[in-house]
Amino acid sequence: xxxxxxxxxxxxxxxxxxxxxxxxxxxxxxxxxxxxxxxxxxxxxxxxxxxxxxxxxxxxxxxxxxxxxxxxxxxxxxxxxxxxxxxxxxxxxxxxxxxxxxxxxxxxxxxxxxxxxxxxxx
Numbered sequence: 001x002x003x004x005x006x007x008x009x010x011x012x013x014x015x016x017x018x019x020x021x022x023x024x025x026x027x028x029x030x031x032x033x034x035x036x037x038x039x040x041x042x043x044x045x046x047x048x049x050x051x052x053x054x055x056x057x058x059x060x061x062x063x064x065x066x067x068x069x070x071x072x073x074x075x076x077x078x079x080x081x082x083x084x085x086x087x088x089x090x091x092x093x094x095x096x097x098x099x100x101x102x103x104x105x106x107x108x109x110x111x112x113x114x115x116x117x118x119x120x121x122x
Contacts, residue, residue: 008043008051009071011113012058016040018110019054026090026107027073027115046073062112066093070106070114078105081117 013019020042023029029044029052040056064070075081078095082105085092092107101121108114 006050008053009046010053010055011109011111013054013056013109013111014058015110016042016054016056022109023052023054026085026088028084058111064108064112064114066104066106066114066116068114070116072104072116072118075117075119078103078117078119081105 011019020031023042023044024031029046032043032045032051034041034043034053042054044052044054046052082092082095084090085105085107090107092105095103095105097103098118098121102118104116104118106114106116
């Protein structure tokens with residue numbers, strides 16, 4: 001018995017359309033087909049094999065921080081992302097370097113879920 005991969009991350013969101021706009025336009029994730037579940041939601045591609053699943057109907061507050069609940073996306077560079085976020089007026093935390101040499105930028109989605117974009121150590 002082996003775990004083969006992380007298949008998807010699922011986030012509970014209050015407003016599926018607002019969240020879709022964020023993940024499509026701000027993070028530039030490509031939408032993908034979703035089965036006809038009995039709850040609203042949307043699916044997006046994360047890299048080559050992983051997926052992001054949005055599930056509608058969230059009513060409770062989200063507790064997410066860079067040192068707590070968050071998810072990280074490895075990117076090829078951060079300059080373009082920071083310029084893109086500035087152009088869109090998206091709030092993000094200034095770039096910082098981890099002790100291992102990786103660089104990180106953090107931002108929140110419309111529900112408050114913390115997302116890290118990072119480049120690995122050299």
